[in-house]
Amino acid sequence: GQNIDQPTEMTATEGAIVQINCTYQTSGFNGLFWYQQHAGEAPTFLSYNVLDGLEEKGRFSSFLSRSKGYSYLLLKELQMKDSASYLCAVVNSNYQLIWGAGTKLIIKP
Amino acid sequence: NAGVTQTPKFRILKIGQSMTLQCAQDMNHNYMYWYRQDPGMGLKLIYYSVGAGITDKGEVPNGYNVSRSTTEDFPLRLELAAPSQTSVYFCASSLQGEGNTIYFGEGSWLTVV
Helix, strand or coil, X not given: CCEEECCCEEEXXXXXXXXXXXXXXXXXXXXXXXXXXXXXXXXXXXXXXXXXXXXXXXXXXXXXXXXXXXXXXXXXXXXXXXXXXXXXXXXXXCCCEEECCCEEEEEEC | CCCEEEECCEEEXXXXXXXXXXXXXXXXXXXXXXXXXXXXXXXXXXEEEEECCEEEECCCCCCEEECCCCCCECCEEECCCCHHHCEEEEEEEECCXXXXXXXXXXXXXXXEC
C-alpha cells in the first residue's frame, strides 16, 4: 500500500525552531507538497520539492531525500499564527496525490 | 480574488436525504477535485475532473456523484445521505494534474443525523 507518516501533534515555543518530519512509501515519486491548514480553514500551499535538497522560503524551509523517502518542514522564529496543521502530500507515479493525516503544531508563548 | 468558491458552508442532513454541494472556480483551471477530510485522517479524493465533460472516481466515490458541464463548475451530489458521510468536504482545482499546486475552497461542514 501507499502511506505517508507524520507525527500527530507537536508543541513548540514562540520564537523557537521546529522540524516536522514526513516519511513516505508510495508507488513512484513525482514530487512532495507541504500545505498549512489553520483550524476550520482550507489547506494553503507552502512548498513543493521534487529534487533532493533544501528549499528555503522566508521562515519556512522544506527538505527532501528521495533515497530515504523522507522530507521535513522547518519553521524558524515561530509565531503564534504558525499554530496550525501541516500536511505532507506525495505525488506518485500515476500523478495521484497521497495525503498524510497532518501534524498539529501547537505554539506556546 | 474569488479562487475556488463552495457552498454551503454548513449543512445538517437527515439520513436518506439528498443534496448538492456547489463548487466554482474562476482561475480557468482544467482539473477540479472533491476531497473529504475526517478527523485525524488525510484528505481522501472522492471524484476528480480533468476538464469539462470528463469525470473520474477517486479513492472513496461510493455514495457520491459529480458532473462537469463547464470548466468553472463541479458540483458534488450526495444521494441517500448516511451518517458515514458526516465530514468536511473540500473542492479544489489546479491548472494541470495533481503534480501542480492545488487551490482549495473554504470547505463545507456536513452532518448527517
